[in-house]
Amino acid sequence: MAQYTENKRKYNAINAARLSVAPMMDWTDRHCRYFHRLMSRSVLLYTEMVTAPALVRGGALHLLDHAPAEHPVAVQLGGSDPAELARATRLCCEAGYDEVNLNVGCPSDKVQSGAFGAVLMKTPSLVAECVAAMRAAATVEVTVKCRIGVDDQDPQEVLPAFLQTISAAGATRFTIHARKAWLQGLSPKENRDVPPLDYDLVHEMKQAFPELHLSVNGGIGTLTEAKGFLEDGLDGAMIGRAAYHDPAGILLGADEEIFGQPGRKTARQVAEEMRPYIARHLGAGGRLHAVTRHMLGLFAGRPGARTWRRLLSEGAAGPGAGLDVFDAALEAMPPMPEPLPVDAAQNA
Incomplete structure (x- = not known):
């Protein structure tokens, strides 16, 4: 085995x-x-x-x-x-x-x-x-x-x-x-x-x-x-x-x-799936910025990307920053179907 x-x-x-x-x-x-x-x-x-x-x-x-x-x-x-x-x-x-x-x-x-x-x-x-x-x-x-x-x-x-x-x-x-x-x-x-x-x-x-x-x-x-x-x-x-x-x-x-596997997600779905992980990290005494700093580029090239980056970069680094900061940043994203990234769209 x-x-x-x-x-x-x-x-x-x-x-x-x-x-x-x-x-x-x-x-x-x-x-x-x-x-x-x-x-x-x-x-x-x-x-x-x-x-x-x-x-x-x-x-x-x-x-x-x-x-x-x-x-x-x-x-x-x-x-x-x-x-x-x-x-x-x-x-x-x-x-x-x-x-x-x-x-x-x-x-x-x-x-x-x-x-x-x-x-x-x-x-x-x-x-x-x-x-x-x-x-x-x-x-x-x-x-x-x-x-x-x-x-x-x-x-x-x-x-x-x-x-x-x-x-x-x-x-x-x-x-x-x-x-x-x-x-x-x-x-x-x-x-x-x-x-x-x-x-x-x-x-x-x-x-x-x-x-x-x-x-x-x-x-x-x-x-x-x-x-x-x-x-x-x-x-x-x-x-x-x-x-x-x-x-x-x-x-x-x-x-x-690359791998011939179906099931592409949207960037918003990924952000929503990160929320429980962030909650566990915060519950263990971690800082919000330690996770969200890697997520600043998630919506690159999409409507609202600048607002997403600003809200996360400014809010997550503050003392005691919690899920409310993350939720506010995600809420600020336009509630519309996301276009495929340009590179992916060329291959669709």
């Missing part, structure tokens, strides 16, 4: 990886993931990056908290010590995650100082050691999220060598952020926009490594674009900021457009 559960979890994660929401620090926390899951039953969700030292040395197991409703959900780990990553992986598997992902793409100074993230693109042999150790400790799939290269590296040379080295250690799924990371001279924010995208290189990697499951990340702004990558032969597409700032535009149509 345990083996069946592990196999089923692996299958679900692989299928769900056709479309995923990127791990984003300070954004994809458990409240955000619960909210996103209400819009899509199948999209693969990721945690914020959790560092292996925080789990193993710091005992911060609360960072692995998540709700059963979030599945399929993957945890992203940061680290560079194989033994420590193995222990952290074991903790993640015990916590019930469907996948453990190794961060080899984050360019922030904090990550660099810990010798993990994008800087690991310079030491693929160490990444291979980490992946091998993690796989030995895991009961679910271990995957890697990387860049096409860093600094003055030539992606045409570095990326295929990286994939070959890491796949030899047993990794079969990679998410490739199709930009270089400049570790000196660019901020993390600039690293998300300034280095040019090279989608062609990711397609070349799929042709060179047809046995690998390759997802593309970086600059994908619509469901149509994500679907295009799948139609062009890639195994998955990962969307970051667009899925956060316009979640309905990306996620409400995902089950139909």
Whole structure:
């Protein structure tokens, strides 16, 4: 029975990886993931990056908290010590995650100082050691999220060598952020926009490594674009900021457009379904803003969106803010059938 559960979890994660929401620090926390899951039953969700030292040395197991409703959900780990990553992986598997992902793409100074993230693109042999150790400790799939290269590296040379080295250690799924990371001279924010995208290189990697499951990340702004990558032969597409700032535009149509499943909701239905979750959170002593900050973009592009954002952003952060603030914001939305998001409408 345990083996069946592990196999089923692996299958679900692989299928769900056709479309995923990127791990984003300070954004994809458990409240955000619960909210996103209400819009899509199948999209693969990721945690914020959790560092292996925080789990193993710091005992911060609360960072692995998540709700059963979030599945399929993957945890992203940061680290560079194989033994420590193995222990952290074991903790993640015990916590019930469907996948453990190794961060080899984050360019922030904090990550660099810990010798993990994008800087690991310079030491693929160490990444291979980490992946091998993690796989030995895991009961679910271990995957890697990387860049096409860093600094003055030539992606045409570095990326295929990286994939070959890491796949030899047993990794079969990679998410490739199709930009270089400049570790000196660019901020993390600039690293998300300034280095040019090279989608062609990711397609070349799929042709060179047809046995690998390759997802593309970086600059994908619509469901149509994500679907295009799948139609062009890639195994998955990962969307970051667009899925956060316009979640309905990306996620409400995902089950139909990507996974062939009927049952699209409206943004209003999602808001109403969040109300009991918010009530439980408030009842446990939580703050309204902790949940509703992830919901500001729910009605993006729809009549009343500005009022929704204003009422929630101004009211939810106040001391003692309760459901009345949320209810007032929802009540202010026009009581009319909502049009499909532009991207979804193009595919309807």
